[in-house]
Amino acid sequence: MSLGRFLGGVVVGSALGGLFGLLFAPRPGTETRKLIQSRVKTQCDSTVTLCEDALHTVQHEVDKLGTVIQTQAKTQSEAAITALKDNVSAIQSKLAAVADNLETQGRDALTHLGQKVGEKAGETVGTLVADKLLDKRAAVENT
Secondary structure: OOHHHHHHHHHHHHHHHHHHHHHHOOOOHHHHHHHHHHHHHHHHHHHHHHHHHHHHHHHHHHHHHHHHHHHHHHHHHHHHHHHHHHHHHHHHHHHHHHHHHHHHHHHHHHHHHHHHHHHHHHHHHHHHHHHHHHHHHHHHHHO
């Protein structure tokens, strides 16, 4: 096969293909381009709508998550406050018991001290009275 025949076949085939394409095309080129543009615009609009819907869904889920987080934070903080109040109450009870114990020990110490002072005071008063009586007796005897 020669190169001339091959190139002649390509030219004839291209011409016939173009002719048949124009004869059997369903619509004119301008109409086909408008149809393609319309379909591309429709697909773009659909994509924008899908993206907007996805954005609204994400925003809704974020809002729900925020509410859940706020509820959990409130619950946990209330539990922490309750635990702190319980601890404060326990500490107050222990301090009251310690104060009662100290009061009892102080009272007992003062009572014991009072008894010791009373014993010493009684001995001293007894000695003073006895000395006075002896002094009076000696004075009476000397007279």
